[in-house]
Amino acid sequence: METLPNESSKTFAYRVTAQADYGRAHCGIIQTPHGAVETPNFVFCGTHGAIKGATMEQIKAVGAQIVLGNTYHLWLQPGPDIVQLNGGLHAFTGWDGPMLTDSGGFQIFSMGYGGVIDEIKGKSRPNALRTLLKITEDGAMFRSYVNGRLCMLTPERSVEIQQALGADFILPLDECAPTHRTRSEIVASTQLSHRWEERSLKQFLDHFDDRQRMYGIIQGGIYEDLRTESIDFIKSHPFFGQAIGGSLGVEKQEMYGLVDYIMQQVPVDRPTHLLGIGGLRDLLEGVNSGVDTFDCVHPTRIARHGCALIARPEEAVAKEHINLKNACYAEDVNPIDSECDCYTCRRFTRSYLHHLFKARESTGGLLLTIHNARFMMRWMEAIRQAIRSGQWKSFYQHYIHG
Amino acid sequence: METLPNESSKTFAYRVTAQADYGRAHCGIIQTPHGAVETPNFVFCGTHGAIKGATMEQIKAVGAQIVLGNTYHLWLQPGPDIVQLNGGLHAFTGWDGPMLTDSGGFQIFSMGYGGVIDEIKGKSRPNALRTLLKITEDGAMFRSYVNGRLCMLTPERSVEIQQALGADFILPLDECAPTHRTRSEIVASTQLSHRWEERSLKQFLDHFDDRQRMYGIIQGGIYEDLRTESIDFIKSHPFFGQAIGGSLGVEKQEMYGLVDYIMQQVPVDRPTHLLGIGGLRDLLEGVNSGVDTFDCVHPTRIARHGCALIARPEEAVAKEHINLKNACYAEDVNPIDSECDCYTCRRFTRSYLHHLFKARESTGGLLLTIHNARFMMRWMEAIRQAIRSGQWKSFYQHYIHG
Numbered sequence: 001m002e003t004l005p006n007e008s009s010k011t012f013a014y015r016v017t018a019q020a021d022y023g024r025a026h027c028g029i030i031q032t033p034h035g036a037v038e039t040p041n042f043v044f045c046g047t048h049g050a051i052k053g054a055t056m057e058q059i060k061a062v063g064a065q066i067v068l069g070n071t072y073h074l075w076l077q078p079g080p081d082i083v084q085l086n087g088g089l090h091a092f093t094g095w096d097g098p099m100l101t102d103s104g105g106f107q108i109f110s111m112g113y114g115g116v117i118d119e120i121k122g123k124s125r126p127n128a129l130r131t132l133l134k135i136t137e138d139g140a141m142f143r144s145y146v147n148g149r150l151c152m153l154t155p156e157r158s159v160e161i162q163q164a165l166g167a168d169f170i171l172p173l174d175e176c177a178p179t180h181r182t183r184s185e186i187v188a189s190t191q192l193s194h195r196w197e198e199r200s201l202k203q204f205l206d207h208f209d210d211r212q213r214m215y216g217i218i219q220g221g222i223y224e225d226l227r228t229e230s231i232d233f234i235k236s237h238p239f240f241g242q243a244i245g246g247s248l249g250v251e252k253q254e255m256y257g258l259v260d261y262i263m264q265q266v267p268v269d270r271p272t273h274l275l276g277i278g279g280l281r282d283l284l285e286g287v288n289s290g291v292d293t294f295d296c297v298h299p300t301r302i303a304r305h306g307c308a309l310i311a312r313p314e315e316a317v318a319k320e321h322i323n324l325k326n327a328c329y330a331e332d333v334n335p336i337d338s339e340c341d342c343y344t345c346r347r348f349t350r351s352y353l354h355h356l357f358k359a360r361e362s363t364g365g366l367l368l369t370i371h372n373a374r375f376m377m378r379w380m381e382a383i384r385q386a387i388r389s390g391q392w393k394s395f396y397q398h399y400i401h402g
Numbered sequence: 403m404e405t406l407p408n409e410s411s412k413t414f415a416y417r418v419t420a421q422a423d424y425g426r427a428h429c430g431i432i433q434t435p436h437g438a439v440e441t442p443n444f445v446f447c448g449t450h451g452a453i454k455g456a457t458m459e460q461i462k463a464v465g466a467q468i469v470l471g472n473t474y475h476l477w478l479q480p481g482p483d484i485v486q487l488n489g490g491l492h493a494f495t496g497w498d499g500p501m502l503t504d505s506g507g508f509q510i511f512s513m514g515y516g517g518v519i520d521e522i523k524g525k526s527r528p529n530a531l532r533t534l535l536k537i538t539e540d541g542a543m544f545r546s547y548v549n550g551r552l553c554m555l556t557p558e559r560s561v562e563i564q565q566a567l568g569a570d571f572i573l574p575l576d577e578c579a580p581t582h583r584t585r586s587e588i589v590a591s592t593q594l595s596h597r598w599e600e601r602s603l604k605q606f607l608d609h610f611d612d613r614q615r616m617y618g619i620i621q622g623g624i625y626e627d628l629r630t631e632s633i634d635f636i637k638s639h640p641f642f643g644q645a646i647g648g649s650l651g652v653e654k655q656e657m658y659g660l661v662d663y664i665m666q667q668v669p670v671d672r673p674t675h676l677l678g679i680g681g682l683r684d685l686l687e688g689v690n691s692g693v694d695t696f697d698c699v700h701p702t703r704i705a706r707h708g709c710a711l712i713a714r715p716e717e718a719v720a721k722e723h724i725n726l727k728n729a730c731y732a733e734d735v736n737p738i739d740s741e742c743d744c745y746t747c748r749r750f751t752r753s754y755l756h757h758l759f760k761a762r763e764s765t766g767g768l769l770l771t772i773h774n775a776r777f778m779m780r781w782m783e784a785i786r787q788a789i790r791s792g793q794w795k796s797f798y799q800h801y802i803h804g
Contacts, residue, residue: 050758050765053455055772057745078732078757086735086751094749330480333488343459347496349488355480356452362764363452370457 012168012213012240014271020386022393024263024290027384030241030271032098032168033211034090037065039271040287040383042278042376043100043295048073049083049093052300053362054369056094062342062370063377066098068295071161072107072153076146080164088166099167100295103158103200103217106245106275108132108142109176135175137192155199159214163207171243172200174217179247186221193219194233201237213240215273222249224261231265241271241292248277256285263289280311280320280379281400287383288396299376303368306357308336309375311399324368329354342374343367414570414615414642416673422788424795426665426692429786432643432673434500434570435613436492439467441673442689442785444680444778445502445697450475451485451495454702455764456771458496464744464772465779468500470697473563474509474555478548482566490568502697503569505560505602505619508647508677510534510544511578537577539594557601561616565609573645574602576619581649588623595621596635603639615642617675624651626663633667643673646693650679658687665691682713682722682781683802689785690798701778705770708759710738711777713801726770731756744776745769 011033018027028039044051044059047070051059059067069089074080086092089099111131134141139154155173162170174193177186197216204214216239220226234242244262248255259274266272271292277283278296286294299309306325322329322336332350344353344367356364386395413435420429430441446453446461449472453461461469471491476482488494491501513533536543541556557575564572576595579588599618606616618641622628636644646664650657661676668674673694679685680698688696701711708727724731724738734752746755746769758766788797 048758048761048763049754050763053764053768055745055765055768056749073761077761078753082733082753082757085733086753092751092754092757094754331484331487343457347458349494351480351484351488352451352494352496355484355494356450359450359475359479361450361452362455363457366455366457366768 011210014241014269016268018388020288020392021390022396023288025287025383025387025392025396026290027387028271028292030098030292032213034096034098034168035065037098037293038384039292040283040387041065041293041380042283042299043068043273043293044300044373044376045070045295045297046093046095047297048077049089051369051373053304053366054300054373058366058370059095059373060097062374063381064097064373066100066293067093067095068100068102069093069165069167070104070107071101071158071165072104074101074165075104075161076144076151080161084164084166088164090166098169100169100273101162101165101167101171102275103171103173104153104161105140105158105173106176108140108153109178111142111145135192137195139173139196140175155196156203159200159203160207163204163209163212166211168212169240170204170212170214171217172197172204172214174219174245176246177219177221179222179250181221183223186223186226190219190221190226190230193217194230197233198237201239215239215241215243217243217245217275218262218266219246221247222254222258224258227258227262228265231262235267239270241273242266243273243275244291245275252282255282256289259286259291260289263291266290278376280309283379283383284396284399287387288392299372300369303372304365306353306364306368307372308353308368309372309379310337311375311379324350324353324364325357326354330358336371337375340371340374340378342371344371344374413612416643416671418670420790422690422794423792424798425690427689427785427789427794427798428692429789430673430694432500432694434615436498436500436570437467439500439695440786441694442685442789443467443695443782444685444701445470445675445695446702446775446778447472447697447699448495448497449699450479451491453771453775455706455768456702456775460768460772461497461775462499464776465783466499466775468502468695469495469497470502470504471495471567471569472506472509473503473560473567474506476503476567477506477563478546478553482563486566486568490566492568500571501569502571502675503564503567503573504677505573505575506555506563507542507560507575508578510542510555511580513544513547537594539597541575541598542577557598558605561602561605562609565606565611565614568613570614571642572606572614572616574599574606574616574619576621576647578648579621579623581623581652583623585625588625588628592621592623592628592632595619596632599635600639603641617641617643617645619645619647619677620664620668621648623649624656624660626660629660629664630667633664637669641672643675643694644668645675645677647677654684657684658691661688661693662691665693668692680778682711685781685785686798686801689789690794701774702771705774706767708755708766708770709774710755710770711774711781712739713777713781726752726755726766727759728756732760738773739777742773742776742780744773746773746776 013031030037131143158173177189216234220230278298307321329350335345415433432439533545560575579591618636622632675695680700709723731752737747
């Protein structure tokens with residue numbers, strides 16, 4: 001197999017810039033043609049090529065360095081041809097910084113199995129829509145949720161679409177098996193994922209241009225030996241970095257343990273992304289295990305439902321947000337967080353935000369999206385600062401243990 | 403009756419700064435404690451204390467000089483006490499420029515008669531909610547749409563609420579009678595409005611402080627003699643300015659004629675506001691008749707439904723917007739308007755905006771709100787510029803006649 005010109009590239013690079021005084025936490029820099037990403041960092045989800053309800057200008061203003069687009073959604077609407085006609089996803093969406101697309105697999109399996117997101121997190125949604133029709137060696141056949149058309153996603157097609165979209169980082173197609181599968185099913189699924197990843201990488205390299213790099217995805221479910229096997233697979237292929245996918249267990253502690261197990265083995269000269277995880281405590285644990293980047297719809301989704309992220313040392317991270325729809329905020333003339341420097345906290349009271357949600361004014365969701373996005377950026381900056389200054393152990397333990 | 407310290411005030415003033423070469427069009431300045439409003443100008447509607455889906459920062463950035471809050475909505479949610487607790491409507495909403503509140507009457511009668519907005523514009527909505535229970539000499543009794551509670555709006559209560567809200571300009575309570583009323587009903591309604599306006603003014607002056615001024619409202623429906631009577635009423639009372647309310651007829655030409663009739667008689671040392679009118683052609687006709695300010699939900703409402711304002715000289719003003727949801731924009735990589743300097747036109751294609759609406763991403767509504775708001779500000783600036791430079795006649799006639 002060809003080697004990916006990782007090191008020779010002037011446009012893409014990854015290096016560790018600081019090692020923490022504790023754990024495997026570190027700071028790093030991921031260089032891309034669209035600028036650098038300081039790690040640890042958080043990737044905002046722009047599913048359809050927009051951060052829901054906000055402008056890219058507003059997301060840039062909070063200090064965001066990288067956003068993600070979902071290949072599944074962008075494939076079905078507007079389609080890669082239209083994005084290409086617009087000059088690629090950067091020009092299309094107005095985001096000129098680093099960008100990542102996923103393979104589209106997660107959404108297909110998520111909708112297909114009736115909510116793999118929930119299943120991965122141990123919740124069941126028996127009545128959810130099931131659109132996944134068939135998984136074969138070739139790929140996954142499903143029905144478009146947009147127009148009901150039959151679609152086939154293969155590793156080659158996923159990469160082709162992602163090359164048309166033109167994000168800096170792309171992902172290979174993998175199978176996202178739900179949590180409640182037998183071990184032998186997960187073995188088969190992990191092996192299928194590896195074959196798909198190999199085909200994805202081949203497609204990528206066969207049509208390689210220097211604007212993009214591919215991460216590999218570590219699968220293997222909750223089984224340590226399968227995770228190790230998957231890491232070995234990743235190591236032996238010229239991916240730019242690795243993403244941790246698949247089910248990480250039902251309980252948080254189980255997830256923290258499994259991520260830590262995985263992070264002991266990943267190649268440290270490549271950045272690691274933890275897919276779909278974004279709780280404040282989760283980030284601390286991930287960073288401590290050595291993860292570089294995270295993505296999750298959580299901060300922006302809860303914003304639209306009236307919830308503002310907070311981190312009060314006295315409450316540790318047990319309570320990670322307040323719900324401004326609660327009646328107790330109707331007369332609260334304080335900002336969400338008097339130490340936050342976001343537009344929302346500088347200008348508006350909890351009382352006003354409570355009012356906007358009571359009045360069903362979507363400006364409320366926008367103002368909380370700004371706060372939560374800025375919160376995440378301040379949280380990541382505080383983490384990086386703690387690592388750089390040799391204070392990581394106390395920062396981490398203070399928040400974990402109060 | 404006491405005299406309102408209009409002229410003595412250092413904080414409030416109105417003066418004409420330029421007279422046009424045609425019609426009664428003019429430029430003026432309205433001075434308030436929160437800054438100046440150049441006229442002709444357009445007032446953006448922030449019904450619940452927010453411009454729907456956008457931030458006040460974004461509305462400020464397009465050049466907006468004045469916004470409006472609806473007393474009816476703010477009374478029922480969050481209530482004037484909460485607004486006052488937050489330091490008044492300016493502090494509450496984060497808008498630090500000039501601001502206007504209406505009396506609350508329009509919405510009560512609108513919901514009460516099952517859509518006075520539509521009736522005033524000649525459309526019928528027979529199935530609309532009817533919440534108005536009774537109109538007496540004292541005021542209007544209605545059911546809150548928020549919690550079903552019985553509420554009574556009197557002239558005194560309306561002014562009390564508006565004084566608590568603290569906008570720069572407030573309006574007296576009037577009755578907004580629907581279009582399809584008999585002449586004798588409109589006579590009675592106009593007289594009731596005058597008695598209510600007198601009580602509103604008394605309440606205002608009895609609790610006067612220098613932070614606010616009151617406009618009078620000219621009623622009289624489609625009857626010229628009743629409009630003249632109403633103007634005489636307004637003239638004989640110390641209002642800061644006058645607003646034109648009530649039905650102006652069903653056809654546009656009828657409206658233009660009636661507004662022109664009214665504008666021949668209003669005191670020119672006071673600014674005139676035309677309530678609820680915001681079409682591009684309507685603004686030109688209003689300005690030509692001598693109107694200073696306008697308000698309407700139209701530009702921001704159609705934005706949320708995918709429509710972008712445009713004014714192409716070659717199409718005159720017959721087609722005032724394009725609907726970006728139309729399939730013809732799916733592959734259109736032009737901005738809405740290549741001459742527009744708004745964030746949306748500088749960064750995004752029609753194709754992207756079309757996509758956002760297809761994907762039901764509310765960012766589309768926000769981006770069009772920014773464009774339409776900026777469009778209105780550029781439109782008003784073009785009008786002022788034409789007046790100032792002695793080009794009004796040709797500007798006006800070019801757009802009216804193509």
